[in-house]
Amino acid sequence: MFRALGRYGLALLLLTAALWLEWPGLNAAHGQGQNGPAALFGFVIDKQGHPIADVEVEVHYDGESEPVALARSHADGLWEINLPQLPDSPAHLTFSHTHFETDPLKLDAAQIEGLQHGGSVGLGEIVMRNRYAPGFWVATGTFVLVLVLMAAETMPSATVALLGAAIVFASTFFGGRLVPGLYIFDFERALTYINWEVIFLVMGMMIVVGVIESTGLFQWLTFQSYRWSRGQPVLLMLILVAITTLASALLDNVTTMLLMVPITLEIAVALELPPQSLLIPEIFASNIGGIMTLIGTPTNILIGAQAGISFNDFLLNLMPGGVLAVLVMVACVLWFFRHDYTRGERGISPTLYARLAQNAAI
Numbered sequence: 001m002f003r004a005l006g007r008y009g010l011a012l013l014l015l016t017a018a019l020w021l022e023w024p025g026l027n028a029a030h031g032q033g034q035n036g037p038a039a040l041f042g043f044v045i046d047k048q049g050h051p052i053a054d055v056e057v058e059v060h061y062d063g064e065s066e067p068v069a070l071a072r073s074h075a076d077g078l079w080e081i082n083l084p085q086l087p088d089s090p091a092h093l094t095f096s097h098t099h100f101e102t103d104p105l106k107l108d109a110a111q112i113e114g115l116q117h118g119g120s121v122g123l124g125e126i127v128m129r130n131r132y133a134p135g136f137w138v139a140t141g142t143f144v145l146v147l148v149l150m151a152a153e154t155m156p157s158a159t160v161a162l163l164g165a166a167i168v169f170a171s172t173f174f175g176g177r178l179v180p181g182l183y184i185f186d187f188e189r190a191l192t193y194i195n196w197e198v199i200f201l202v203m204g205m206m207i208v209v210g211v212i213e214s215t216g217l218f219q220w221l222t223f224q225s226y227r228w229s230r231g232q233p234v235l236l237m238l239i240l241v242a243i244t245t246l247a248s249a250l251l252d253n254v255t256t257m258l259l260m261v262p263i264t265l266e267i268a269v270a271l272e273l274p275p276q277s278l279l280i281p282e283i284f285a286s287n288i289g290g291i292m293t294l295i296g297t298p299t300n301i302l303i304g305a306q307a308g309i310s311f312n313d314f315l316l317n318l319m320p321g322g323v324l325a326v327l328v329m330v331a332c333v334l335w336f337f338r339h340d341y342t343r344g345e346r347g348i349s350p351t352l353y354a355r356l357a358q359n360a361a362i
Contacts, residue, residue, distance in 0.1 A: 038087075038115040041080035042123035044073050044095060051077025052128060054189075056096040062089045075192075077125075086116050093123075098183050099136065100128035133181035138171045165190075197305045202252075202298055209255045216362050218247070218259040223357060226267055233273055233341040238330065240264065240278060241285040245326055248289030249296050257286050277337040284329045292322035 044055045053075045058067035073079040092106040105126065107115075114121045130136070146164040149155055155163075168184050175182035212218075221243050229236035240260070247256045260282055268275040290296035294304045294314040304314060334341070 038083045038118050039080060039120040040083070040093070040115070040123060041078070041120065043077040043125045044079065044100075044128055045077055045125050046100065046128060046130070051075065052097060052100055053077070054097065055079065055100070055128070057081060058094045058096070059083065059091060060094065061087055061091050067094075083115065086118070087112055088116075091115075095126060095128060097128065097131070098133065098180075099131055101131045102126060102128040133183075134179060135171060135176075135182045135184045138175075138182060139168060139184050142167045195302060195305050198298065198301045201295065201301055205252055205295060206255075209251050212251070213255075213259060218256075219263055220362050221247075222260065222263040222267070231271060233271060233277070234334065236267070236271075237278055237281055237333070237341070241281050241326065241330060244282045244285040245289035245292075245322075248286040249293045249322075251295075253286040253290035253297060257283065274337075274340050277333075277340040280337075281329070281333045284333070285326060288322050288325045288329065292318045 040059065044052045044057075046052055051073075053073055055073040055077075056070060057073065057079045058070045059081055060067050068085060069081045069083050071079050071081045087107075090106065091112065092104045094104050095102050105123065107121075111121045111123075142164050145167075146160055149160045149163070150157055169187070169190075171182045172184045172186055176184075222240075225236060225239040225243060229239055244256060244260055247260075261279065264278050264282060265275050268278050291300060292315065294300050294309070294311040300314060303309065304311075
């Protein structure tokens with residue numbers, strides 16, 4: 001009996017203690033000031049509305065030289081700070097970044113009161129302006145240098161791109177140690193700028209194009225174009241434009257032109273036509289066909305990956321305009337080269353036919 005009373009008494013004591021700890025009002029003194037840690041949060045963006053990562057946010061109380069708390073913004077621009085102590089005086093925040101700057105933000109009375117009650121206070125979006133540090137001018141000069149070297153074609157494009165990357169990293173890792181303003185971005189940050197979806201999609205396209213090239217498909221299509229046109233320049237041009245447009249929409253347009261040009265030149269010379277009368281329409285058709293699909297050009301791939309646009313979205317929205325552009329281009333070409341298309345050989349040359357047929361075996 002005494003053992004049962006002891007058990008029930010212990011249970012009653014524990015229940016009373018639990019009620020005392022949890023019952024509102026009974027433990028008001030014990031829980032005073034413990035409504036949760038006071039916190040500040042918000043977003044940092046640039047003038048274009050893009051989030052800024054790695055912004056150092058510091059909270060300062062007036063009269064204290066050292067910050068009471070600090071944090072860094074995430075990739076989406078969000079930052080949050082839990083304050084270790086509640087503010088009993090005016091406070092302000094500073095935002096520091098290598099490439100951006102803004103004025104200190106002073107908390108108003110309502111925000112201070114919210115923090116003193118242990119709540120979370122949102123500061124919304126903080127817009128930071130560009131800081132034109134020496135690193136900005138190094139990056140700008142490097143960009144211009146890369147464009148000039150690529151346009152001059154004195155060096156391979158891959159070499160020019162690597163040279164630009166080397167200048168940027170040299171400015172960051174070597175110049176940044178001497179002059180902090182020369183910092184641009186480090187290697188880890190550079191990796192975040194690489195769109196792996198685009199790289200692997202382009203690599204896959206190159207593999208497909210390499211396999212198709214080895215089959216002789218483009219040589220066969222060009223031979224069929226010559227055969228279907230019966231050597232008539234206008235009809236030949238229309239067929240070549242149609243093939244080039246379709247091939248550029250499904251494959252890389254640069255590779256398409258590299259495969260189409262040699263045979264087109266051979267046909268033009270055999271028909272005594274100026275080569276540009278066939279090559280220029282093909283070039284225009286390649287550019288127009290390339291923008292009609294997601295995989296037509298690397299630019300479209302970048303846009304689609306960044307904006308989340310699907311292959312069908314590209315096709316449905318750009319194909320009508322692309323078809324209209326091809327029709328307008330064909331009309332302009334027919335008028336511009338009208339004198340070239342009316343002269344030269346007509347009909348199929350047996351010698352050229354035999355040569356094309358030999359090279360067009362799949």
